[in-house]
Each structure stands twice: as C-alpha cells, then as structure tokens.
Amino acid sequence: xxxxxxxxxxxxxxxxxxxxxxxxxxxxxxxxxxxxxxxxxxxxxxxxxxxxxxxxxxxxxxxxxxxxxxxxxxxxxxxxxxxxxxxxxxxxxxxxxxxxxxxxxxxxxxxxxxxxxxxxxxxxxxxxxxxxxxxxxxxxxxxxxxxxxxxxxxxxxxxxxxxxxxxxxxxxxxxxxxxxxxxxxxxxxxxxxxxxxxxxxxxxxxxxxxxxxxxxxxxxxxxxxxxxxxxxxxxxxxxxxxxxxxxxxxxxxxxxx
Amino acid sequence: xxxxxxxxxxxxxxxxxxxxxxxxxxxxxxxxxxxxxxxxxxxxxxxxxxxxxxxxxxxxxxxxxxxxxxxxxxxxxxxxxxxxxxxxxxxxxxxxxxxxxxxxxxxxxxxxxxxxxxxxxxxxxxxxxxxxxxxxxxxxxxxxxxxxxxxxxxxxxxxxxxxxxxxxxxxxxxxxxxxxxxxxxxxxxxxxxxxxxxxxxxxxxxxxxxxxxxxxxxxxxxxxxxxxxxxxxxxxxxxxxxxxxxxxxxxxxxxxxxxxxxxxxxxxxxxxxxxxxxxxxxxxxxxxxxxxxxxxxxxxxxxxxxxxxxxxxxxxxxxxxxxxxxxxxxxxxxxxxxxxxxxxxxxxxxxxxxxxxxxxxxxxxxxxxxxxxxxxxxxxxxxxxxxxxxxxxxxxxxxxxxxxxxxxxxxxxxxxxxxxxxxxxxx
Numbered sequence: 001x002x003x004x005x006x007x008x009x010x011x012x013x014x015x016x017x018x019x020x021x022x023x024x025x026x027x028x029x030x031x032x033x034x035x036x037x038x039x040x041x042x043x044x045x046x047x048x049x050x051x052x053x054x055x056x057x058x059x060x061x062x063x064x065x066x067x068x069x070x071x072x073x074x075x076x077x078x079x080x081x082x083x084x085x086x087x088x089x090x091x092x093x094x095x096x097x098x099x100x101x102x103x104x105x106x107x108x109x110x111x112x113x114x115x116x117x118x119x120x121x122x123x124x125x126x127x128x129x130x131x132x133x134x135x136x137x138x139x140x141x142x143x144x145x146x147x148x149x150x151x152x153x154x155x156x157x158x159x160x161x162x163x164x165x166x167x168x169x170x171x172x173x174x175x176x177x178x179x180x181x182x183x184x185x186x187x188x189x190x191x192x193x194x195x196x197x198x199x200x201x202x203x204x205x206x207x208x209x210x211x212x213x214x215x216x217x218x219x220x221x222x223x224x225x226x227x228x229x230x231x232x233x234x235x236x237x238x239x240x241x242x243x244x245x246x247x248x249x250x251x252x253x254x255x256x257x
Numbered sequence: 258x259x260x261x262x263x264x265x266x267x268x269x270x271x272x273x274x275x276x277x278x279x280x281x282x283x284x285x286x287x288x289x290x291x292x293x294x295x296x297x298x299x300x301x302x303x304x305x306x307x308x309x310x311x312x313x314x315x316x317x318x319x320x321x322x323x324x325x326x327x328x329x330x331x332x333x334x335x336x337x338x339x340x341x342x343x344x345x346x347x348x349x350x351x352x353x354x355x356x357x358x359x360x361x362x363x364x365x366x367x368x369x370x371x372x373x374x375x376x377x378x379x380x381x382x383x384x385x386x387x388x389x390x391x392x393x394x395x396x397x398x399x400x401x402x403x404x405x406x407x408x409x410x411x412x413x414x415x416x417x418x419x420x421x422x423x424x425x426x427x428x429x430x431x432x433x434x435x436x437x438x439x440x441x442x443x444x445x446x447x448x449x450x451x452x453x454x455x456x457x458x459x460x461x462x463x464x465x466x467x468x469x470x471x472x473x474x475x476x477x478x479x480x481x482x483x484x485x486x487x488x489x490x491x492x493x494x495x496x497x498x499x500x501x502x503x504x505x506x507x508x509x510x511x512x513x514x515x516x517x518x519x520x521x522x523x524x525x526x527x528x529x530x531x532x533x534x535x536x537x538x539x540x541x542x543x544x545x546x547x548x549x550x551x552x553x554x555x556x557x558x559x560x561x562x563x564x565x566x567x568x569x570x571x572x573x574x575x576x577x578x579x580x581x582x583x584x585x586x587x588x589x590x591x592x593x594x595x596x597x598x599x600x601x602x603x604x605x606x607x608x609x610x611x612x613x614x615x616x617x618x619x620x621x622x623x624x625x626x627x628x629x630x631x632x633x634x635x636x637x638x639x640x641x642x643x644x645x646x647x648x649x650x651x652x653x654x655x656x657x658x659x660x661x662x663x664x665x666x667x668x669x670x671x672x673x674x675x676x677x678x679x680x681x682x683x684x
C-alpha cells in the first residue's frame with residue numbers, strides 16, 4: 001500500500017509545483033505605501049526569522065499536508081477514535097511508544113545523558129514485562145519514571161550540527177535538514193527492530209509483510225491521534241511563518257535539554 | 258501541573274496583597290497581571306471537560322471571490338451547542354481577533370450550556386475568517402457596520418439551526434470588543450426585531466474603540482526602550498521559553514487567550530516585571546491587529562502593505578508582509594484603511610467625527626434607557642480611562658456591575674463573576 005502512496009504523493013506534489021505559474025495581471029501593480037522596515041537588522045534578530053531558502057517548495061508541501069490531513073488523515077483518525085474505546089487507544093499509544101524507547105535509549109547514550117539512559121532502560125524493562133509488552137505505561141503511573149524524548153536529530157545537534165534549512169516534509173510536517181537525516185536513521189533502526197520482532201512470531205512471509213505494514217499504518221494513525229494540531233486554526237494569515245518559528249524553537253529546546 | 262503552579266503564584270500574590278474580608282475576592286490586584294494571567298483554574302466554576310457541539314458553515318456573500326492567498330477560507334464558520342429540550346438560545350461574540358474556538362469562547366460555551374442554554378459562538382468581526390467571508394466591507398473597526406455584519410450572520414445562523422433546536426427566547430453577550438458590538442447589535446435588533454433579545458450582557462467593553470486601541474498600541478513599547486526595533490528580539494526571547502511546551506505545541510492559536518496562557522506559564526516561577534506584562538499585552542493586541550491589517554488590505558486591494566493590484570498566490574511567501582504589517586498600529590489602520598474608506602463615501606466626514614461615532618457614546622441614549630442591557634466592567638480595566646469608567650457607571654446606573662479590580666477581562670472566568678452573569682440572565 002505504502003509503495004503506491006509514495007509515487008502518488010510525488011505526482012500530486014509535482015502538479016502543485018507546476019501549477020504555481022504567476023497569475024496573469026490585469027492592472028498595473030502599484031508599490032505598497034509601507035515597505036520593508038529594519039533593512040539593517042541582521043536576520044536572526046528579526047522576530048520569527050527562520051532560515052528557509054526552500055520556502056516556495058515548503059509552502060506547497062504545507063498546503064499538500066493540510067489537504068492530506070483533511071481528506072485522508074483526519075477521517076481515518078476520527079473513525080479510529082469513534083470505533084475504539086479510549087482505553088484501547090491508550091494501550092495502542094503505549095505499545096508504539098514502548099517500541100520507540102529503544103531509540104530514546106540509544107540516543108541518550110550517544111549524548112552521554114546517563115540519567116535519561118538509565119530511566120529509559122528502566123522504562124523498557126518495566127513496561128515490556130509488568131506493562132504486558134508495553135500496553136500499559138506502568139513506569140510512568142506507578143514508578144513515576146517519566147518518558148524521555150531523544151532522537152537522532154537531537155544527537156546530531158548535540159555534536160554541534162546546526163539545523164540547516166527549514167524543511168516541510170510530506171505528511172510528517174515541519175522539520176529541518178538535520179532532523180530529517182535523524183528521522184531517516186531512527187526510522188531505519190525502528191524498521192529493522194520491527195522486522196526482527198515480527199520474525200520471532202514464526203509466520204509465513206506474506207503474513208509477516210502484512211503485519212509489518214499493518215503496524216506501520218496503525219502507528220501513523222496513532223501518531224496523528226496524539227497530535228492535536230489542526231491546520232488553519234491559528235486564525236492568522238501568517239500561519240506558515242508562525243508554525244515554522246514555533247516548531248524550530250521547540251526543536252532547539254529539545255537539542256539543548 | 259499548570260493549575261497547581263498557578264495556584265502557587267496566586268497564594269504568593271494574595272499574601273503580598275494581604276487584604277482580607279473584602280466583598281470581592283478575585284485575587285489579582287494588579288491589572289496587568291490580572292489581564293495576562295486571568296483566573297487560576299481552581300477559582301473558575303466547575304465545568305465539563307468536553308461538551309459536544311456542531312461546527313456549521315455559512316456562505317454569507319455567494320458572489321464573493323476570496324483571493325487565492327486565503328484559499329483555506331471559503332465559508333463563515335461558527336459553533337452551535339444545543340440542549341435536547343426547548344431552551345433559551347444565547348449568542349456569544351468573541352473579543353478582538355479571537356475565533357469562536359478560542360479558550361475564552363469555549364469557556365462561555367460550557368458555562369451557558371451547563372446553565373441550560375443553547376449556545377452559538379461567533380468569531381470576532383476582526384478575525385480573519387469574519388473579514389474574508391462575512392464582513393461586507395472587509396474593514397472591521399466601525400462598530401455600526403460590524404454590528405450589521407454580525408446581525409446578518411446571526412440571522413443566517415438562526416435560519417440554519419432553527420429546524421434542529423427548540424428555542425424559547427434569545428439572549429446576547431460578548432466580551433471586550435465583542436461586548437461593545439453586542440450593545441450595538443442589541444440596538445439594531447430593536448429596529449429589525451429578528452430576535453427581540455430578552456437580555457444583553459456587555460462584558461469589559463471599550464467605551465471608545467479608538468482610544469482603547471491607542472492605549473493598547475502604546476503598551477507594546479513599555480519594555481522596549483529602543484522602540485519597535487527591539488520588538489523582534491524581545492519576542493524571540495519569549496518564544497525561546499515557549500519551546501518548553503510539548504503539549505501546547507499541539508494547539509497553536511494566535512489569540513490573546515492562548516498567548517497569555519503561554520506567557521503566564523513561562524513566568525510561573527517569578528513575578529514578571531510590569532513593563533514586560535504591558536509589552537505582552539501590547540504584543541497580543543498588535544498581532545491581532547496585524548492579522549487584520551493584512552487581511553483587510555488584501556481583501557480591499559488598498560495597497561497599504563501589499564502592492565495594489567498584486568494578486569498573491571496560495572504558496573507565496575508572506576514573511577516580508579508579516580514584517581511590514583508588524584510596524585503598523587491599530588491607529589495606523591484607522592487612518593490608512595478604515596477612515597479613507599468611509600471618507601471616500603462621505604466627503605464631509607472628519608476623523609474626529611468618525612472616532613466619535615465609533616464609541617458607546619454614540620448609542621448613549623439607548624444604553625441609558627434600555628432595561629434589558631447590563632454591563633460588567635472593572636474599575637482598573639487597562640483599556641479604559643477614569644472618564645470611561647465614570648461614563649459606564651453613569652449610563653448603565655444600577656445595571657452596571659463594576660468590580661474593584663480584574664484588569665481587562667482578567668476576572669471574567671472567576672466563579673463569582675460567572676455566577677453574576679448567570680444571575681443577570683436569569684432575573
């Protein structure tokens with residue numbers, strides 16, 4: 001299924017980029033009364049500045065993501081939320097979160113964040129056993145060990161790699177060049193681990209493949225279910241600019257902590 | 258966690274204030290702090306976590322072509338929360354720049370629903386959705402015209418929902434600018450009679466739109482000794498602290514409610530300086546008014562911040578326009594967009610006259626003689642001058658409830674205020 005989606009995505013994107021030809025102007029354009037202020041202020045000191053050399057492409061992907069969200073993602077998430085009781089939804093979230101703990105552990109170690117690594121190790125041990133394969137987050141609720149959030153993008157940041165240009169990823173949303181690299185590494189590791197786990201179930205190849213893609217799809221819906229962001233709810237015509245800044249501020253915070 | 262921390266701050270402040278046995282116990286005596294922090298959740302009435310409501314869309318002007326840059330604005334959207342039985346219907350109008358789903362609006366939605374009303378929440382005429390889809394001129398800020406736009410939307414909404422709910426009688430309220438608009442809408446309703454509102458409550462309104470806006474414009478500069486040039490950096494510092502919130506990242510809304518929430522969480526441990534609070538209040542107002550300036554300018558092709566006749570595409574970068582509009586005050590908006598529009602229609606109109614019309618003074622007689630209209634205000638409301646407060650007391654007389662403190666809308670969610678609101682409508 002995913003194999004079919006990706007080429008389709010690129011066709012849609014290509015069409016959107018192609019449609020971007022400037023509209024035919026009827027009347028002569030008269031310069032605005034007010035023009036750019038603070039020409040002399042370095043860009044970093046401007047409110048809401050983010051390095052975004054690929055803005056035209058990013059904006060189109062942003063529009064695509066909003067449409068994808070409205071017509072594909074959210075209807076699926078709504079159906080998911082309608083069908084399943086909250087308890088089951090939470091168990092599914094916990095299950096997938098438990099699987100990503102390995103990435104938290106590795107990345108904590110790579111950044112010498114020993115306390116985080118120990119906590120994460122404890123969480124994996126507790127939740128995978130007492131928490132029935134990760135379905136219940138016993139570590140948080142009983143032992144008070146809170147979940148860490150370390151990914152490879154943050155590890156790269158820890159070693160001094162800057163964020164690079166802002167990047168809006170199809171479906172995934174706001175990112176930057178460094179974090180996209182990090183995401184690829186984390187995803188490959190995650191996919192490998194999933195395949196190993198599934199391999200232990202002793203199913204035939206077709207069954208394994210179906211389960212793998214089924215879990216991947218479920219995990220995507222779970223991710224969207226957990227995220228309350230809705231497109232065009234800022235009520236601002238400058239939403240792209242605001243989201244760009246806030247998402248990057250958040251990443252910077254995560255790198256520093 | 259947040260409520261607990263807020264409560265901590267509250268105890269601290271209450272201790273400093275050290276007042277006891279006063280009739281009114283809203284804890285924040287500093288109007289700046291009250292305006293930003295609002296009411297700690299422990300002191301708000303108990304409300305359901307979540308209530309069901311319907312999102313409804315209206316096409317107000319079928320002929321209107323919305324510019325590509327607002328491609329995501331096709332219809333006017335509002336919410337309806339309804340009772341299963343016959344009940345009174347209340348319309349709630351949001352404050353400057355706010356949408357029907359802003360946290361204060363959700364608050365009122367729950368309050369009135371819990372008290373047995375059907376509730377229709379309407380975005381402010383100054384919000385982007387209203388300007389693009391429901392404002393006849395796309396130039397909000399003239400309360401008379403905004404009231405007409407609101408009335409049109411309310412009539413259409415009523416047509417849309419009357420098949421599914423049973424309504425006994427109509428009520429109306431609004432806060433901040435929405436409060437002033439509610440008063441004008443009520444007057445309009447006396448002439449047109451679509452609703453015959455039984456009671457109308459005006460909460461924390463400006464008296465003169467122009468002078469309140471001027472106060473808020475000025476406040477922005479309180480913590481910026483170098484003037485507007487320093488604003489970007491000041492704001493960037495606030496934003497850096499913002500990185501701390503995973504959960505709030507989910508819901509991003511550029512409204513006063515939301516930004517104040519973020520700000521008060523940032524400063525939960527230390528008492529913020531007054532000039533920072535003032536700049537924050539000014540920032541929130543400036544951002545709302547910037548959204549309005551850009552949206553109105555594009556909609557009317559006025560050529561103030563966007564070159565005249567330039568058709569912006571859906572994917573065009575707006576960052577430079579964002580920077581240009583951020584230098585403009587509401588007062589600039591009045592002089593460069595709003596006033597010229599009406600001046601072109603009525604050449605004899607002066608700025609002074611336009612400012613005068615745009616205030617509660619204009620409907621003073623109606624306010625004075627209408628027993629159905631009540632007022633809730635604060636003695637220390639930041640957007641009012643002492644003369645404004647005196648005017649409100651004089652005009653509304655026994656129908657005015659003026660609290661000794663609460664800043665601008667800070668105490669609106671306080672349980673005693675909410676009880677007073679419900680009492681007003683009940684009696």
